[in-house]
Amino acid sequence: MTKSSYSVAVIGLGAMGMGAALSCLRAGLTTYGIDLNTAALARLKAAGATAVAQDAGAFAEKLDAVLLLLVNAEQIRSVLFGANGLADKLNKGTALMLSSTISVQEVKEISQKLTEKGLIVLDAPVSGGAAKAASGEITVMAAGSEAAFNKLQPMLTAVAAKVYNIGAEIGLGATVKIIHQLLAGVHIAAAAEAMALAAKAGIPLALMYEIVTHAAGNSWMFENRMKHVVEGDYSPLSMVDIFVKDLGLVTDTAKSLHFPLYLANTAHSMFTAASNAGYGKLDDSAVIKIFNAVSLPQKGE
Amino acid sequence: MTKSSYSVAVIGLGAMGMGAALSCLRAGLTTYGIDLNTAALARLKAAGATAVAQDAGAFAEKLDAVLLLLVNAEQIRSVLFGANGLADKLNKGTALMLSSTISVQEVKEISQKLTEKGLIVLDAPVSGGAAKAASGEITVMAAGSEAAFNKLQPMLTAVAAKVYNIGAEIGLGATVKIIHQLLAGVHIAAAAEAMALAAKAGIPLALMYEIVTHAAGNSWMFENRMKHVVEGDYSPLSMVDIFVKDLGLVTDTAKSLHFPLYLANTAHSMFTAASNAGYGKLDDSAVIKIFNAVSLPQKGE
Structure with missing residues (x-):
């Protein structure tokens, strides 16, 4: 061209x-x-x-x-x-x-x-x-x-x-993006919570992934990020620490607007816990590693 | 035929x-x-x-x-x-x-x-x-x-x-469905939290809806249920009280598996609060009504 x-x-x-x-x-x-x-x-x-x-x-x-x-x-x-x-x-x-x-x-x-x-x-x-x-x-x-x-x-x-x-x-662009990140971050954390629970309940994660992505529980983030969990591959495309930052912007924004955040505050704590456990530079799907005593797929299995 | x-x-x-x-x-x-x-x-x-x-x-x-x-x-x-x-x-x-x-x-x-x-x-x-x-x-x-x-x-x-x-x-079918409902319920509650925050920040909800549904923050439930919020129409297809029940099944399941639920417990409380505020028989998107001091679209606007 x-x-x-x-x-x-x-x-x-x-x-x-x-x-x-x-x-x-x-x-x-x-x-x-x-x-x-x-x-x-x-x-x-x-x-x-x-x-x-x-x-x-x-x-x-x-x-x-x-x-x-x-x-x-x-x-x-x-x-x-x-x-x-x-x-x-x-x-x-x-x-x-x-x-x-x-x-x-x-x-x-x-x-x-x-x-x-x-x-x-x-x-x-x-x-x-x-x-x-x-x-x-x-x-x-x-x-x-x-x-x-x-x-x-x-x-x-x-x-x-x-x-x-x-x-x-x-500033309006930033506001909309921050609200968007509330959804993105909560969806990744919810996906991790659900997949960890499935692992704990003995449901094969590849099957759980297949079902959710064909049902009303699906999200863009579930479909994109839980593929990494199913494959056991936490090579970072976007890191856990990015969501520590982005959900931090969400909580700052809510505070300045005197707005209560139930889910986003919780998701922020989940990503912060993952970062403190040493997973900050892994793919953000590694937030699932805060759930102990569950057996997750390993890469190459 | x-x-x-x-x-x-x-x-x-x-x-x-x-x-x-x-x-x-x-x-x-x-x-x-x-x-x-x-x-x-x-x-x-x-x-x-x-x-x-x-x-x-x-x-x-x-x-x-x-x-x-x-x-x-x-x-x-x-x-x-x-x-x-x-x-x-x-x-x-x-x-x-x-x-x-x-x-x-x-x-x-x-x-x-x-x-x-x-x-x-x-x-x-x-x-x-x-x-x-x-x-x-x-x-x-x-x-x-x-x-x-x-x-x-x-x-x-x-x-x-x-x-x-x-x-x-x-029992395996029920287990998978209950884990699926964890996602579905958290997604509706997260959608409500994000849209209420957008309203509080002065972002038009129809625009916020349009952007999220074309971005990585989207979920099946956001796209399906927040349409009701944008239209101000809470005629029930599936009611708030259904998610009080379904997320209750999620918390029972997690308890029996000794599994900690961060987001689903919170979402269950949000639906329960909505039910106690008198919205139990409305569409489940009415969980957004637990956020006070925000101006939501009215039907027919």
Whole structure:
């Protein structure tokens, strides 16, 4: 495909970021990749990226758009405003899509700093998992100005199947994503609780998985994550510690709204317990390991 | 369609039972309907049932199979073993499919009594909701003898898209269904918690619904039940009190297995609170009404 002159840098080439970057390439956009992980950089370069680097400084002035898919606000602040920060190197009018799951307060602060430098911001968390990212079919829950939506249109078209415009106010995207994560996190924890109970009751987990995924007890997360449990493979696509963070954002949000959380508080404790038991860097389905005295499938069985 | 000589009675014409009975008719089986609700009987008769009645006694000897879709074990015992009980009127060798959600102990006791009378039993809870029942596509999680599966085959083909054979031991079907209900109940309660938080945060619920159903936070129950919340319509298809019962079976099962339930215990309390607040006979999505000081959509808005 002929390369478009529209230039985009994807910062953070994890499961979601790599998929988004590959989708930009497939859509013919001039694509740059930034990550500290050199293996990820090599993979994206081999797939056709114009350039890859651990720092976007060298091609900052060429960019129309930047997609940030970093883990948390601390990483975003470091990349944009730290020593050798990117925010001062981008041309005025460059659009940044902030797609990490961060708090409303954090996205507002970061957005304000960027806006003061003449940059355009979209508060645009995403969902869909690694497979949807790879196929350019993520869901974007976005808030920002019409100018931000317009400027980012080629990239949004490349990476997303659905782009929801929640409103102009920065922070609405983060709010919707945090509420979404309440569901995602509780569903993983509930899936773990149910599968551990099935193991305890002597029901083969592969059969339990097959039945639930064909019945009304199914969830996107059950179907996606319990496959890892059935296979005994806890190689992380998204880690337990990510949900310690995300459900922490949920509880912070609820506290600020004086709203009682029954299930999400419990699920947050379950992921925190899993992290404290040493499973924080495993796949988030490893939250099932907090249930002792159950026999779970082992990899390669 | 020519009527098959295979004769089946569906006892309990609620949302699931009516759908199953209509599916039997559509498959050409000679179909009888039993319920206390005369409106349900009239509807099934108009659809082509051979006969309908509040009591199956009059045609008990004609039946090859009986599908019981009653609410609880008390109702099953009353129909089968109460005054004028059906169990003594059926021919030996008639097969009964016990599809209510009841405890392992209950299904074992009922099954033993039926077996002693020369009847054949399948421990066969179902899932799928009213729509799948109506289209003959429910999921059956069944345990029982090969003879039971064989004898019930024409009816299973008529009502189900998937029939899982969990094993020969009566009680395994109930166990799997109860674990399934852990997921179903927690998912409804989590959906309610998330949507109430969205309302509190000022996110339009129709938009939140649209986003979640296109993202990884989705569940079968979120998609099915939160439609009722968005429409402000709590007409019961399945009531809050059903989940007070079903999650009660989950907690009983866990207790007997010495298994800790974090989320299901909490969800059980949420449904119980909703019931105590006067919402027990509303649609189970009315569990969202336990969240005060949030503004929910009203019907007809």
